[in-house]
Amino acid sequence: GDSVTQMEGPVTLSEEAFLTINCTYTATGYPSLFWYVQYPGEGLQLLLKATKADDKGSNKGFEATYRKETTSFHLEKGSVQVSDSAVYFCLSGGYQKVTFGIGTKLQVIP
């Protein structure tokens, strides 16, 4: 069946450090891929998405590129801030089906 694999964390970084959160997927067909962010005490918010191979999603300094050859959608940010501390979820969305990763907790320290 479909699956999404991401590290659980927590990932702890100093402010202004480079961030990478890995996400790989297995799916039937060619799903759309998403990153959602969950701030403490809140629901999930869409951060970025890509709907086909080689697409790059970007938002708020975060980027992820849909890599069909490696079935990956790694999240990156060049310089994290304390306000980026949250849980990040990678999702794979196919026809009538969405598959979640377990979420990666990011802690950014001043």
Place this chain on the structure above:
Amino acid sequence: DADVTQTPRNRITKTGKRIMLECSQTKGHDRMYWYRQDPGLGLRLIYYSFDVKDINKGEISDGYSVSRQAQAKFSLSLESAIPNQTALYFCATSDNRGSGETQYFGPGTRLLVL
């Protein structure tokens, strides 16, 4: 105003009690979902509905039931709550464009079953 709202935001109940969690949306979406979130397990799908007359079980539907009262309302019931149903519950909506649809989440309901 929030597009997807959930009530209550927090609930404490006792084992064996029946409770209902409610979800409303103003996005005009046909599709609605209920998930639960547990530490280390991510989000798991309980039930989903693609329109008012359509109800489908998700991967963990046992012990739960749902009602789609209108396009904008989707309620989740725990007929007889048990402690391992303690979790954070999210409602979500999406439009009906098929593949790759974006989901929009409510703020969540934190449920504690004693």
